[in-house]
Amino acid sequence: MNTDLIFCMGLALLILGVAVFVVGSREPFPAVVGFVIFGLLVSIAWMCLSAPDVALTEAAIGGGVTGALLLVATARLGDSSKKGQKTKTPMGFHGLVILLCVAVSAGLIAVVLTFPEPAPTLALVALEPLESTGVKNPVTAVLLAYRALDTLLETVVVLLAMAGVWSLAKDSDWSKTPLFGYSPEPGGPLVLLAKVLIPVGVIFGIYMVWTGSDHPGGKFQGAAILAAMGILGLVAGVTSVPAVTNAKLRWLLVLGPAVFLVVGLMGFLSVGYFLAWPPGLSKAVIVLIEVALTPSLALMLGLLVAGPPRQLPTSNS
Amino acid sequence: MSTVLDLLTIVFVSVGVFFFVAGTVGLLRFPDTLTRLHALTKADNLGLGLIVIGLLPRVDSPQDALKLILVWALVLVASSNSSQLIARKVRREES
Amino acid sequence: MTEFLFVAAILVLITLTLSLARVLRGPAKVDRMMAAQLLGTGGIAILLLAAGSGLKAAADVALTLALLSALAAVAFVKSGERLATRTKNDKQP
């Protein structure tokens, strides 16, 4: 048996083991730590499946940013719930649930084992017009050339989710800024960490966007890294977020989707379809959209983690 | 020449992996949190560093070599600082 | 040579499985978080080994993980502080 096959089997078993722990652990905190590890392992699994673009997304969003979000959430929710601790699911119901889940898994495994040979694929169809776009990374080409509508709506979904988070603020806190949980504490290793990591992270995030049109990477991965650096700066107290009522912040948030939409509408004029790129200019248009989307997406993702605007918790009064 | 480089890779990567094993054993066997933290930082920094050195002869461009070294440097900064943060937290909780 | 790097990756994977025991057992939150840190570094090592065996993009994934590995630890350490100040406030009438 090949070593890579053994490695993948071990990885798959480890992923399943961590997942059992995430579901089965008694306290919420260990479950969240398990979930962070789960994200890390899954991003390695994506590398095994030869999907580096997805692996980058999972590493940045699944492991890093989601981990920070959930760790802060568990701290705020506390360890034990007052209710629900003693409630027990009836045995019969429990058995039924297990039966259902086993049936779902078994059915899916049966599907996996009976996949058609040879596998159906859109790779050749997707490759065919790839040359005309001038973009060498096929995944980026799919996201912004053939499935641009998906990507446009996706950025709108992220924006709406962020607006939803903001709408949860108390009326009295509306003019405040989103905080990532607590008051920053100046000095110490945290500031050093922020000062070293943030510049490198920002450069790498921009590199990720820039390289994304020809190599694995892209705006989502880059924006997630930039967002993570923003959160790090927020926690260390070296960066701050303006109040949510700030006009500049709001303009920056809608800039990306707005540019995307306007460029998409221009397709009516040049080619005759919505989101159709003018021939010969495809790569320029795709790069323009990527560049315009990156700061907006980075802000949205970071603000999603930072939560609704809140009053600074007073620690000593 | 290439066999010498291959040997270099094998030696350094093996020692690096050994440090990971040692760090994990420390994490599992040491009696309290601070000594475990000690074991952990050794594994992080040395193990990864040796693996990076072992892989350097195998890269085919200076950029790739730089990337490997950058990864190590970032892990060094991140792990030493977060270890200190964690140690402070342990101290604060004990007092 | 690729075979050797895969064997090394398998060995690192085994150490990761072992350090998972610390995440399971705890006892303190700090212990679980530390074990998660070790798992993060191990994951980076595996990705670098993969990059060494020819999967070049793995180095970018490793770099991403290295940048973000500190974020979880920082969020953990700071969020505990936030909780402490809040419970202090809760006690006041």
Add this chain to the structure above:
Amino acid sequence: MTIPTIFGICASLLIGLGLYGIIIQTRVLRKLLAFNLVGTGVFLLFGVIGRRGAGGGLEGDPVVFGLVITGIVVAFSATALAVAILIRLHEETGDDSLVDEPPDEEGR
């Protein structure tokens, strides 16, 4: 057994496991974690299909991988919104579970 088959089985089991967590857990945060496990399982299953669709010199089907990237970002947004709602619920009611009957009067 091939690499896609291994991860296909892994993904199938993740979906079942996550489903179990969604139904059995009483605390919302745990349900969210379980929901994300199901989501990851679905993405992995999709990725397996994409990997099998390798062709034309590509290592996988780029259409499928593109969809998965979109999915991961949207799943994160939904999770973040859910966490924000949950924290607000906890601030208002002091509770974060979906159990109806309070066993004591501590809640008010």
